[in-house]
Every structure is written in structure tokens, then in C-alpha cells.
Amino acid sequence: MIAKKMKKYVEGSSVIRAMFEEGAKMAKVYGKENVFDFSLGNPSVAPPSAVKDAMIDILNEGEPSAVHGYMANAGHASVREAVAGSLNGRHGTAFGGEDVVMTVGAAGGLNVILKTLVDPGDEVVVLAPFFGEYANYIANVDGVVMVVPPNTETFQPNLAELERVVTPRTKAVITNSPNNPTGVVYSEATIREMAAILSKRQEEYGTSIYLISDEPYRELAYDGVEVPYLTKYYRNTIVGYSYSKSLSLPGERIGYLVIPKEVDDYGDVVGAAHIANRILGFVNAPSLLQLTVEKCIDTAVDVSPYDKNRKALYEALVEYGYECVKPQGAFYLFVKALGGDDAAFVAKAKQYHLLLVPGSSFGCPGYVRIAYCCDYDKIIRSLPYFKQLAGDYASDSDVCQVVVE
């Protein structure tokens, strides 16, 4: 008696649940320390101590009804000003607080902006490999998901295909850099070319194509790589952000949208976003968390533990013969599935107690995602198993060898 629309989700989720339950069962049988769950993107670095200090200050000094009460649907004015000011200082932009909508994480923000822009049948383009939830968010507003196939050489977006996929019905393109699942940072050259393609198509079609830049991993960048700020390259850019990774607060659901004044129909877009935040049931981003990020506006977690994991895992995997583009951001490695079939490879990896996610979940079969947001020690202890797993394929053996007991 549930909605027909939800049936397929419930059926699909039972597979994931089965996998999760099997992982939990494995941990019980073999010990938690002998099961290497690389499936979840749950930050392993603790929030900066400034977060706790800020919260306790607010609780001790704030007027409780103001700290916990309703505010405008877009959030506390002071928080929105602080976000705009911080972005301007870092990126040379000129946002005002009125251009910022505080949201229930980036997931909330994406749903808000899609509700704002997309009518049933409108097309929304995603660039494979992409975070699988985008397809669900687009389906929430009955949009049509248009997938740009991956460029598996560099995992920069396949721009020739983007140009083909964009049509007069294209309402938005979702981009995500540093990328989940590849860890690749889209280069400035990529961004410039993408902007040129979208600008050209807008002009040809007489439409507005909004570029939605989903940036939860912006602060997780390594080797001094620069992550271009997209509003500076393409006029119709809307940015979605989350503090889930930069402050390690994923359970708290706090993020924002930036809607720059130069986007087409700015007033309508901002107005509709405020309303969407309300009617979708978010109402507003959690108040205490808004006030907390205001106090921690230029704070971010120490990313060096992720970087250390990245180097250790990447170097070892390449040494063992795995193929993988070197990630410059986020906390994921996207590795070519040995044998070519990602589902089969994931199943085989599980025999070594290595829990990975198939690339098919990201619109990119033939690869697997490894989330390395975990203790360094776990990475190191897992390496022999990755090595043996590679060895299995090198010896061309399809026989299952359960090597961990």
C-alpha cells in the first residue's frame, strides 16, 4: 500500500541492507578489526575543537529563544552575511548575505534548488561518475536524468558528450568537484570549456541552463591543487555546500546554497528557493548549527590524516597492479575493477573482508569506490588483502580462496 514510486527504492534497498547486514555479521564472526569497511563516506577526522567551544559559548551566552527559535526560512541574517563574507574573502566574489540560503546539508540544498528550477519532464544533466543520490533528487521533482558518460582516462568530465547531451529542455547541470567517487578535481581548463559549452547552448536555445555546483568536498584538496570557484566562470552557477566534511558534522545537516545576483531571474530563483526550503519540510537549517558555523566560519578540519591515507593506499594499490587515477581531493579512490565486472570484483573483495562500492552505483560500471576516511592503521592492515586480491586476478584464477579466517 506504499506509493508505487517508492516500491523500486524499497526493493533496491533490501540489497544494500543485505550487504550491510553481511558486513555486520562478518565483523561479529571475524572481529571488527578484521573487516575493512571502505564503503561509507563518514568522516574519520573529528570536528575541530572550535566547534564544541562555539556551541558551548552559544548555549551559555545566547538567549535560548533566539538560539533555538524560528528565523526566516533562509536562515539567520548574521549567518548568511558571515558565509557571504567568508566566500568573498577567499574567492574574490561579491556575494551578499541575501544571496545565501542556509540548508539542511547539501542534500537539502540540492533538493531545494531542484524544486526551485525543475518542472516534470525538464532535463537535468549529471556527469558520470556521479553521486547516485542525484538521480533520486531529480526524480523527486519528476525531472529527467541525462547522463554524460565518463571519460575514464582522466575522469575529468567528458565535455564532447556534454555538448551532445544538452538540449533545449536542459534546465540544469550538476557538477561535483572534488568528485565523489573519483577524488578528481576538475581543472580550470575543464571549467572554462564547460562554461563555454553551456553559454553557447543557452544562446542557441534562448534558455537558461543553471550549473549546480555541489561542493561538499571543497576543503578536502591535496598537493596544493586549486579548486576553481565556479561562479567566476559561468554566470548561471548556483553553489551547494555542506559542512559535513569541512567541519566533520555530517549528522548535523548544515549547509547552504549560494545564488549569485547575476543568475537569470535572480529574484524569482531566490524567492522560490526560500519557499522550497519551507514547503519541502526543511523549514530552515537547524538553528544552533547555523550559529555554530558562523562562529567557525573560517575553520576547517585538518585534512592531513586523509592525505596520509590517500598516499599510502594509492601507492600500494598501484604497486599491486591496480589502475587508478590519482585523486587530488575528497576521500575516495576510484579503482578499475580487476576482471572488468565491478559487481563480481566487489563480491570477491568481500572474501578478503574488503567492503567496496561498485562503480555502477555512480553510473560508471567497471570500477569500484574505496572510501579512505578511516584510521591509517586500518589502511595499512588492509594492504596485504588488497595485494592477495590482485594476486588472485594475476594468476587468472577464478577460484574463490577464502584467505581470512
Place this chain on the structure above:
Amino acid sequence: MIAKKMKKYVEGSSVIRAMFEEGAKMAKVYGKENVFDFSLGNPSVAPPSAVKDAMIDILNEGEPSAVHGYMANAGHASVREAVAGSLNGRHGTAFGGEDVVMTVGAAGGLNVILKTLVDPGDEVVVLAPFFGEYANYIANVDGVVMVVPPNTETFQPNLAELERVVTPRTKAVITNSPNNPTGVVYSEATIREMAAILSKRQEEYGTSIYLISDEPYRELAYDGVEVPYLTKYYRNTIVGYSYSKSLSLPGERIGYLVIPKEVDDYGDVVGAAHIANRILGFVNAPSLLQLTVEKCIDTAVDVSPYDKNRKALYEALVEYGYECVKPQGAFYLFVKALGGDDAAFVAKAKQYHLLLVPGSSFGCPGYVRIAYCCDYDKIIRSLPYFKQLAGDYASDSDVCQVVVE
């Protein structure tokens, strides 16, 4: 270039914004203390001190990654157990933690359960007068809003009309007691009769009709009135709750759904609700707030200030000749608009610096809502203006008299 679906919202909201801006302008001109804004349901009683204590304890003693990290989409297991246990203790129910889904407030919970149950074209019944947002939430899933007209004698639901409005396409009925906007508590007799009607119709049609009980005001009940717990009267009841009023935390967005095991297709409904929480972009209810309500599970705000306001305002208004059903819960009075036209009455009240909400916003024209969640002093200072406003109508004068300067 925004979605066509959003256009009407943006147009409608400019009216509300204009009203809000006029209120702000009035406050500037006449002084904030001389403008009586009774339009917002923002709790005036501060959160219990236990809330602050709980938060500080959690921040000082919890492991930060556990306090602020991801958990299952349905929430922390311990929190869900605590909610179920507390309900069982108070209502003699037998819920388990697995029957509870923590949500981003009641607004989040309602959107989750509607997404779970409703396909495009399915009918969802609301009982006038009703919280206007229900219509927007139903529209989010392309459901059809079916309005049961009000019984303006008692403002108990009009059950004869309910019986007529329910069809084979009815997927759900939303009920809300203590009621916004009337403050009426639905009696046990009402609930029994409603349950009988829905049970009969279910049997006739061979369908499942879910009763969604939206209960943010449950703890705000006066004169010792009992607010029946609906799962005990009707098998297919799902409860939506919020701590916005009971703990005065409306900006924090924390609530839950209870899906009892006896509802039809329990497993699918629970499974789909978890997924809906995720894919709608809530992901999970804010983590620190979940842990906080666990520690404050049997705490509630002192409702005596609301009760004092209620008595003072109700008694004075009746004395001045206003017609109003005596509210037993929530923090609203629903008053018959003098002259009959709620919009005209609201406009006239504004001349006395009394800001009210027209009943049309609640599917019940001819009435106005007064939110009395404010300082007692404000209530008392507003009374002469309510008296003069009534006097205007008594003298049958339509001439505007601006009496406040």
C-alpha cells in the same frame, strides 16, 4: 526560468512578505511595543533548562565523531528506543524503537510519510480548518487535496462530510489535535467515530486509509483535557510529532514519526519511510538534537504562561462581543471575523496595530487566527484595541479610525 510549479508560490508569497514588511515598518514608526503581532506561532516560553544542560553534557562527554557523525537514516537507535519507551509509559502502547523514525521536525516527518504513501493522483483528506502547509506538502507528491468543510459550531471535525469525502482513491487523512488554528482538542467520541468511518470505508473499498496524526501541540493542553492517542483507536494510524513546541525548539527541526506494527504493509511503510527521509534530502534528523531529546525525553515546557494568556484573551474577547470557541490546547484562538469577511477584518485590525491571520489560510474563511504565544503583558496591552475594534463594528461604522499613533 524557475519551475512553473513554483511560480504561484512566489506570487503568493509576495503578499505575505508585503504584510510582514508592513508590520516591520509599523514597528519602526510606532515602536515595537505598540505593534501587536499575533500572526506567528513562535513559542514564547523558553526551552526548559534541561535542554541546555543535556546539550552541554553531550558536548563535554560524548565522542565528537559519534555525536556529530552519520547514523542510520531513521536516527540513533538509543533515541528511537527512548521515544518508544516514553510513549509506551504515557499511553500504554507497545511501540519498539524500530517503529520510530526521527525526522527534521513534524514538517519533515509529514513530507516523509506522504512521499512514502502517496502516488500522483492519490487523494489526501484534510479537515478544515487545517494548517495551510498540508496542501503544499500534498502537492509536493502530486497528491489531490480533499477538504472536509468545517463544523463551525464546535470545530470538532465534520464527520458526516468526512464520510462523503473519502473515496476509493483516499490514501490518507491528516488530523491535527490540539488543532492549529482553532486550539480545539478532538474528543474521544470524535476519534472513535472517525475511526469507525475510516474502518468502514477501508472495508468497503478494500483499501488502506492511513490516518496521519500531526501532533506538534500534544503537550500544550489545558484544563486537564485528555488528548487521545490515536493509534489506540484506529489501526492504520501514523503519528507525526515535533519538539518545536513541547521543548520550544522550533528552529532546531527535531521530531519523529511513529509507524506502529499493526499498520497495513508495516515493513514496506517503515522501509520506504527510511528511504524517503534519505532521498528527500533530510538524510537524518540533526544528530545533537536527537541525543538531546533522548536526555530530555519526559521533559516539557511549562505551559502555564500560555494558559494564562489564553484565559485573559479569551475572556476579554468574549466580553467585547467576539465569537470564539474556547480553545483547550495549542496557543491559538480562532475568532469569528466581525463583519464576516476575514480579509477585511484583518485589514481593519491592522489599523489598530493588531496583526492577525485570515481564516482563509486555513481553509475556513470568515474567521481569524490569533497566536497568543507571547508575553502576557502584550496580551493585556492589546486588549483596549480589540475592544475598540469590536466597537467599530458594533457602531456599524465602516469608517477607518486610526486610533493608535
